[in-house]
Amino acid sequence: MSIFVRFFAAVGLLLAISCWSSKLMAADWPHRTVRLIAPVPAGSGSDFSARLFAERLSEQWGQPVVVENRPGADGVIGVSAFLNTEDDHTLLYAISAVFTLLPITHEKLPYDPVRDLVPICPTSDVVLAIAVTGKRSIRSLDDLVQTARAEPGKLNWSSSPGLPPFVVGGFLKNAKLELAFVPYRDLAPALQDLGEGRIDVFVHALSVTMPQVQSGRARLLAVASDARAPLVPDVPTVAEAGFPDLRMDGVVGLFGKRGIPHTLRDQIASAVSAVANDPAIRQRLAHVGQAAHPGTAAEFAALLDERRRSLADLAKAMNFKPTQ
Template sequence: MSMFSRSVAVVGFLLGLTSCCGSAVFAADWPHRTVRLIAPVPAGTAPDFSARLFAERLSRRWGQAVIVENRPGADGVLGVSAFLGADDDHMLLYAISAVVTVHPITNTKLPYDPVRELIPIAPTSDVVLAIAAPAKSPISSLGGLVQAALAQPGKLNWASSPGLPPFVVGGFFKTAKLDLALVSYREISPALQDLGEGRIDIYVGSLGVIMPQVHAGRARLLAIAGEARAPLAPDVPTVIEAGFPELRMDGVVGFFGKRGMPDAVRDRIAADVGAIANEPEIREKLAAVGQAARSGSAAEFAALLNEYHRRLTGLAKAIDYQASQ
């Protein structure tokens, strides 16, 4: 090797070393100021609760304020767009998995590419989803729902939270040839009120927001839409136990960054989030509102999202789903 080549090699090595060390130092020193956490959901929802819970704990760890900003609208698209459009390395996205697992399937013209532009950082919890009917309704099980819908085509209606439920439950109704009208709401509170009053026949959403209606004697849980029964409602069967595994929904929530985020910063955030998710007090608080704490690395979170996306893509093909333009 010539003297010139050796010199070039040494300079390249030093530059790489400087870059590596600089990234590590930046990660260790991050954040330098207030961190804004964009939550593309309305206040009072299950993801909003966990966002604020983790924001408070991260503020303690980082010694900087972590502020949750709710940016609801268009099934989360407005919030994600605002996050990706901002030039701020102290802004993170806190969102349900649907932003990368469902939206690319249901909308062919998103203003961004969530798979390429969003970087999974760490999961925080699984939002337990449930299916409910008004307490005064004769429908008391998923089997009863199917029978009632077959006996009264076009007479029943339903509503849900955004994300997975409209896609998965809507797909089930289509496959089973059940004619139920979907009622859209801009906010969850009116939908829950209508459920309690019997104006909505079926509501699908997070267990935590449904439970107040159940405790008030205004709603009845038909099934838990996950793999395991929920501690908050241990007597309610899962959709799998009820014989309708196609209604299983995985509502994982977590932190995302933008493409180009330094790996060292991503991993630093993931480690802190994972430590918080493993705190017994955090697990208890999440369980009390119908969520299950989940910890994991960035790679594990990305693999989980890929798995969910593949399963939902298969569902879309099975029901011949036509994405909106």
């Protein structure tokens, strides 16, 4: 046998062993607690779906599935914590912005999302809403813009991390509107300040804002999705309100680390899709202004690529300067 024949035979054997090992790992996974790192505060929109999916996946896998919140720095803290773990039973449960937007808004990240994160599958769509404190008489987006023009520098706003600061911030800049941004690490004080009028405008998941709306302490102006939310059918979309540039998606999904076996990735995606297609899960998500979003790894990756290109084009049009 020539040296070339022996070489290629050895390569073939190694490939076969690698393929067999990946399938064996997938068949044996999970064999202990699965941890989902969520780079958002407890109680936020994607945190709700994370806990809902964790509950059902735990039943399906026969192993505990726990959610660990690691908020801060627009999601960078949570993503970094995920990438720094050596545990193959830890996954990242995050909004798409950590993959599509952070490379645009931050000049230097401690990681490369495209290189280091592997999209596994989408889970749900969080409906983002624009609300105003009940202390103000503002009743539409047009009212808000007119008030901001009449009272420059008098209004302020806050939001969830990710898309809202980028999209809304860009809109305000282009429209030459002066609204001070007030950052919050936790939701509770932000919601309290919205209800008491210390925050004028709040852009966050619909599910997060609804308690203040239902109590009359806040008012919804629009939802940022393509279609009206079944939970609040009388509230217009931003496009219907005349401000299509404020459209924002809230796609949430699971990510693995570079090197995750394809078989394991597909196995997890299949399990998640089964949960997302469950009518009871769909109903629970709809009740808080979310929608189930089953899909494959390939579909999720394609969606993220399209969103990343779209946001890059928007940043270029805005002449956006990333954070140093």
